[in-house]
Amino acid sequence: MQSAFVSGHEAVPEAGRLLDVVGDLMARARESGALVVQLQNDGEPGACDEPDTPGWRVHLPVDAGRGEVVLRKTVDDGFEETRLEELLREAGATDLALCGVMSEMCVSATARTALDLGFRVVLPHDAHATYDIPAAEGISDLVPAAVVSRVAEWALGDEVEVVARARDVGFTKP
Numbered sequence: 001m002q003s004a005f006v007s008g009h010e011a012v013p014e015a016g017r018l019l020d021v022v023g024d025l026m027a028r029a030r031e032s033g034a035l036v037v038q039l040q041n042d043g044e045p046g047a048c049d050e051p052d053t054p055g056w057r058v059h060l061p062v063d064a065g066r067g068e069v070v071l072r073k074t075v076d077d078g079f080e081e082t083r084l085e086e087l088l089r090e091a092g093a094t095d096l097a098l099c100g101v102m103s104e105m106c107v108s109a110t111a112r113t114a115l116d117l118g119f120r121v122v123l124p125h126d127a128h129a130t131y132d133i134p135a136a137e138g139i140s141d142l143v144p145a146a147v148v149s150r151v152a153e154w155a156l157g158d159e160v161e162v163v164a165r166a167r168d169v170g171f172t173k174p
Contacts, residue, residue, distance in 0.1 A: 003057050004049050004056065008055070010055070013145045026060060029171045033171075034171040036068045037071060038060070038068070039072075040058055041073055041106065071083060077112075079113040095120040102129075103129060103149040103152035104149075104151070108152050112156065123160050123163070124164075124169055125162055127166040128152075
C-alpha cells in the first residue's frame with residue numbers, strides 16, 4: 001500500500017484501521033516464514049503515486065533481510081509485466097492472501113490473474129479498501145467505499161475465498 005492512499009488528505013476511508021489490519025497480517029505472514037511481496041504502482045506524471053514522490057512510497061516497512069521485495073507495476077494487475085508469478089512459484093506458494101488498495105482495481109485485477117494462474121486466493125474483507133464513488137447525476141447517489149469494496153469481492157465470483165477478518169487467515173511455509 002502506497003502512502004498516498006493510506007495517509008494524508010487522499011487516504012481511503014478508515015485508512016488507520018486498514019494499516020493496522022494489514023500490518024498485523026504481514027507480521028503473522030513473516031512469523032510463519034511465508035513470502036511477503038508488496039506491489040508499488042508507478043502512477044502517471046502529476047498523479048499522487050507518481051514515482052519518486054512521497055505518495056508513491058510503500059507505507060508499510062519491507063523486510064529485505066527476509067527476502068521480501070517490492071515489485072513496481074504500471075497497471076492494476078500485479079502480475080502483468082512483473083516477476084510476481086516467478087517469485088511465487090520459486091517460493092512454492094500455492095495460496096495467496098491479498099490485501100491493499102483499491103478493492104475494485106488493483107486488488108480485483110491481481111486476484112483474477114492469480115485465479116487464472118491456478119493459485120488459491122484468500123481475500124480478507126477487512127484488509128482491502130477503496131474510495132467512495134461520487135454521485136453522478138441521473139445515474140446514482142454517492143456509493144460508500146464499504147459498498148464498493150463488497151461489490152468488488154462479489155464480482156470476483158465464488159473461486160475467491162472471502163473471509164471476514166484478516167486475523168482468521170493462517171499461514172504456512174511451502
